[in-house]
Amino acid sequence: MLDVCIIGAGIAGCACARELAAYDLDVMVVEAGYDVSCGTTRANSGIVHAGYDPQPDTLKARYNVLGSRLYPQLAQELGFSYSQCGSMVVAFSDEERPALEQLLKRGNANGVEGLRIIEDPELHQREPNLSPAAVAALWVPTGGIVNPYGACLAFAENAATNGVAFRFNTYVESVRPLEDGTWELSLCDLLAQDANASSKQPAGADRIVGQQPTPTDTVQARIVINAAGLESGRLNNQVSPHRIKITPRAGEYLLLDKAWGGAFTSTIFQVPTKAGKGVLVTPTTGSNVLIGPDAIARDTARELQTTGEGLAGVLEHARRTWEHIPVQDAITNFAGLRSSCLEEPDFHLGEALDAPGFYNIAGFDSPGLTSAPAVAQEYAARIADQLHAQKRPDFNPHRPAPLFFSQLTDEERARLAEKDPAWGRLICRCELVTEAQILAALRSPLPATTTDAVKWRTRAGMGRCQAGFCLPLVAELIARETGCEPWQVRKGWPGSELAVGLRGCLTDLPEVSMGEEAAR
Amino acid sequence: MSKHMKQIDIAVIGGGAAGLAAATATYDSGVSNVVVFDREEAPGGILKQCIHNGFGLHRFKEELTGPEYAAREFAALTQRGIAYVPEATVFQMESVSEGTRLSVLSPINGFEQVLAHAVVLAMGSRERTRGALRIPGTRPAGIYTAGAAQHLINLQGIMPGKEVVMLGSGDIGLIVARRLAYEGAHVKAVFNRSHISSGLRRNIVQCLDDYGIPLKLLHTVTSIYGSRRLEAVGVSEVDKATKRAIPGTEQIIPCDTLLLAVGLIPENDLARQAGVTLDPKSHGALVDERYQTSLPGVFSCGNVLHIHDLVDFVSEEGEAAGRAAAAYLGAPSSDAPAADTTEVLPGAGVSYVVPQRLSAQPNGKIPLRFRVRDVYRDLTICVSADGREVKRFRRAVAVPAEMQTVRLDGALLAGARTVEVSVNAQHEPAVQHDAPSKQPASCAKDQEVR
Numbered sequence: 007m008l009d010v011c012i013i014g015a016g017i018a019g020c021a022c023a024r025e026l027a028a029y030d031l032d033v034m035v036v037e038a039g040y041d042v043s044c045g046t047t048r049a050n051s052g053i054v055h056a057g058y059d060p061q062p063d064t065l066k067a068r069y070n071v072l073g074s075r076l077y078p079q080l081a082q083e084l085g086f087s088y089s090q091c092g093s094m095v096v097a098f099s100d101e102e103r104p105a106l107e108q109l110l111k112r113g114n115a116n117g118v119e120g121l122r123i124i125e126d127p128e129l130h131q132r133e134p135n136l137s138p139a140a141v142a143a144l145w146v147p148t149g150g151i152v153n154p155y156g157a158c159l160a161f162a163e164n165a166a167t168n169g170v171a172f173r174f175n176t177y178v179e180s181v182r183p184l185e186d187g188t189w190e191l192s193l194c195d196l197l198a199q200d201a202n203a204s205s206k207q208p209a210g211a212d213r214i215v216g217q218q219p220t221p222t223d224t225v226q227a228r229i230v231i232n233a234a235g236l237e238s239g240r241l242n243n244q245v246s247p248h249r250i251k252i253t254p255r256a257g258e259y260l261l262l263d264k265a266w267g268g269a270f271t272s273t274i275f276q277v278p279t280k281a282g283k284g285v286l287v288t289p290t291t292g293s294n295v296l297i298g299p300d301a302i303a304r305d306t307a308r309e310l311q312t313t314g315e316g317l318a319g320v321l322e323h324a325r326r327t328w329e330h331i332p333v334q335d336a337i338t339n340f341a342g343l344r345s346s347c348l349e350e351p352d353f354h355l356g357e358a359l360d361a362p363g364f365y366n367i368a369g370f371d372s373p374g375l376t377s378a379p380a381v382a383q384e385y386a387a388r389i390a391d392q393l394h395a396q397k398r399p400d401f402n403p404h405r406p407a408p409l410f411f412s413q414l415t416d417e418e419r420a421r422l423a424e425k426d427p428a429w430g431r432l433i434c435r436c437e438l439v440t441e442a443q444i445l446a447a448l449r450s451p452l453p454a455t456t457t458d459a460v461k462w463r464t465r466a467g468m469g470r471c472q473a474g475f476c477l478p479l480v481a482e483l484i485a486r487e488t489g490c491e492p493w494q495v496r497k498g499w500p501g502s503e504l505a506v507g508l509r510g511c512l513t514d515l516p517e518v519s520m521g522e523e524a525a526r
Numbered sequence: 527m528s529k530h531m532k533q534i535d536i537a538v539i540g541g542g543a544a545g546l547a548a549a550t551a552t553y554d555s556g557v558s559n560v561v562v563f564d565r566e567e568a569p570g571g572i573l574k575q576c577i578h579n580g581f582g583l584h585r586f587k588e589e590l591t592g593p594e595y596a597a598r599e600f601a602a603l604t605q606r607g608i609a610y611v612p613e614a615t616v617f618q619m620e621s622v623s624e625g626t627r628l629s630v631l632s633p634i635n636g637f638e639q640v641l642a643h644a645v646v647l648a649m650g651s652r653e654r655t656r657g658a659l660r661i662p663g664t665r666p667a668g669i670y671t672a673g674a675a676q677h678l679i680n681l682q683g684i685m686p687g688k689e690v691v692m693l694g695s696g697d698i699g700l701i702v703a704r705r706l707a708y709e710g711a712h713v714k715a716v717f718n719r720s721h722i723s724s725g726l727r728r729n730i731v732q733c734l735d736d737y738g739i740p741l742k743l744l745h746t747v748t749s750i751y752g753s754r755r756l757e758a759v760g761v762s763e764v765d766k767a768t769k770r771a772i773p774g775t776e777q778i779i780p781c782d783t784l785l786l787a788v789g790l791i792p793e794n795d796l797a798r799q800a801g802v803t804l805d806p807k808s809h810g811a812l813v814d815e816r817y818q819t820s821l822p823g824v825f826s827c828g829n830v831l832h833i834h835d836l837v838d839f840v841s842e843e844g845e846a847a848g849r850a851a852a853a854y855l856g857a858p859s860s861d862a863p864a865a866d867t868t869e870v871l872p873g874a875g876v877s878y879v880v881p882q883r884l885s886a887q888p889n890g891k892i893p894l895r896f897r898v899r900d901v902y903r904d905l906t907i908c909v910s911a912d913g914r915e916v917k918r919f920r921r922a923v924a925v926p927a928e929m930q931t932v933r934l935d936g937a938l939l940a941g942a943r944t945v946e947v948s949v950n951a952q953h954e955p956a957v958q959h960d961a962p963s964k965q966p967a968s969c970a971k972d973q974e975v976r
Binding site: 260261265310311312313314316317333334336337338339340411416419420422423424427428429430431432435436438440470471472473474475477478482492493496497498499500501502503504505506507508509510511512513514 | 565613615617629631632633634635636637638639652653655656657658660662663664665666667670671673674677678679681682683684685686687688709710711748749750751753754755771782795798
């Protein structure tokens, strides 16, 4: 019997796991993906919003402002990339100025600090690449950027070293209440299922949902936290009469080469217009420039494709902010999904109606990333109280920041490479990632097992050659560490093996025994 | 740290065909304190994975495989006792008063800083990616550049896929298509956005036609399907005039692998960071006839300078750059390319020319290397100085897939403000071209126009 079972290893689930790890509780996180941050947390704008946007007196406003204040200290404690670079909402005509005033008023009501309207010369002194059409902006000094994957992993690793269990590749088929007031979860082991899957079944993550996974085992827990993102509505609706409908809304992005890393120093939003919310242009913690997103409702929870029209639309809107976007230096494009509840657009938090002990973190779209730490702290305190759990004296709130060769001083580089040749072996030349960093990811408390997991943790393959050179080397290292063949290494999900087999697997040449040949 | 900085005469960055030839040439010009830094485990660069034959007809007068060619070049290096450091990545470069300071990382020597009196850049090229083409869709496993697929098959013994679609028909792609077909994969088609293939005619015949693989010009991939492993690609027709995909023409082609052979990009990140002036047309450094870049004592050659078609020419260029680096050590006052020297420009029908500058006194026969923009027959290549024609060369045919070289006396060009290379010819209706290339298949070339 678990004390708490958390469904979903995104930012919400992992933040809860880390906060609950401070108490004397038996906690497990169950995740359908092959790694942390496989859903909505993976692909988004990576913004720590200051909190001027949500309507006052909503859950979004409350947790946004609280969460935003927690990030600087959490980034210190847990060693993830975060920068309070500031943000601005830009008006491109005098007609848009009243909207700035409105946001300023709303931000003040929500308790956001330091807001003010700026104009030239400050406006273009701060951001020289901002379109000359910009006339004014709301300056938001507490706006920040974060690596969402990095933050999520940091929470998860810290939770794991403090005793929280994690099960990946595990889909929660159903949740049901038991008579004693606890909960039973039916689980499906997706890796085992994939191994049994016949080749005629379509590959793709749709297989997870589309194939009606068969439960392989169950777990029982006193408390369930439903942090399942796009699946959170489905799980809530299994236990509560208050139905939540989650509408996946896709956002498409373009990522530009690091050569443009300094083009903007803060996150640039546009004043929302009748035509839409506008797109942002922002530096990332990895020194790229990110442009996006649009907002397109998608039919299923797993449609993560970009489209030609979508990307063209993103560019067109972003050119209001940055006239001469160097499109030729785009290194990749991707889509993320928001888990929005359009009918009741606030967060759905707290115990679900008629389901005591079943805590929702649903409808957790923007500013979910920012709010997650604040929600997690409140949940942990409340659940510990409910279960009469004490604080653990041996809880270690710190997680050492992973070392990045690219960020070290020459002295540190020399010292590390002298001690360990793996620090002297560069695997990813675009992002300067050494073998030692990749081995650290493969030997983490929550080991990376796929090339995507290695990429997200170390940046190997995230640069301008997009893994053209390092993919075979990374695959060799994963194979060596996990004891499989390099061709069996997966990009990510079960069924995403890099290759189909060894050379010769597709030819049916008769086998020749070398022994017989030699004997003749 | 700078107190203990190791000093060397010449650092060669890159252990492929260009770097090995450059190092050998510096030694033969009398400089013995030369070090080759190679970021790979073994010498030869891309030649290591080019296990097909067709290399070396010009340089060795015989037909070799890539690894054989590399072995000969490396043997020349070891015979001379030239230092070669494997797995050594030069990741920072800075021009200082005494020369060039390099930051090098390797498992053998750890992190070290080296002061080189001259540097030869020979880092080669990388392949253009899906992201750079902005192909929309999902991001499943099974999408590789042709070179990465070649690495998997030939060096790791791994089959990347069974049902293969290729975009782009650069030579690496054509060679890999044949390799996959030979290993039992079904290569469904090669699609090419342009109306001209960027592959050599001979490779199209030997790698596609002989294996029944269709080449579809004026087609491109417009979508990607599948969220784990690739399941299908959408392919659309391309309007020849606008070069854009024609809406409504997309057909879905089931496949588990998409290979990209859509061009090579000189890998000049290090050079750019050090402040070397680059030529936006060739995507390589701007050099004079001695292959010296805008930084004194820094030379560039091979695919990092411009994309070649034949490795033999890469070696030749490496040797020339190596000799020039050695000469620079003898007379370090030699002037860097300056504003008052001769500018070499691509004229009509020419996409770029290397070198882009000539020094005040260009000596001997100067090779001008360039690519033509289209397919031309019965053409005249004109070299003019300050608008006056100084030399013309007749050719039966010229195609973008082949690098062109003309050689002329430096004296003819000395003192001119500008030299222009242009093409006079009838346009060939390109689709049917059959360039009668007697040249061997090559690995070191692949230039698809986006």
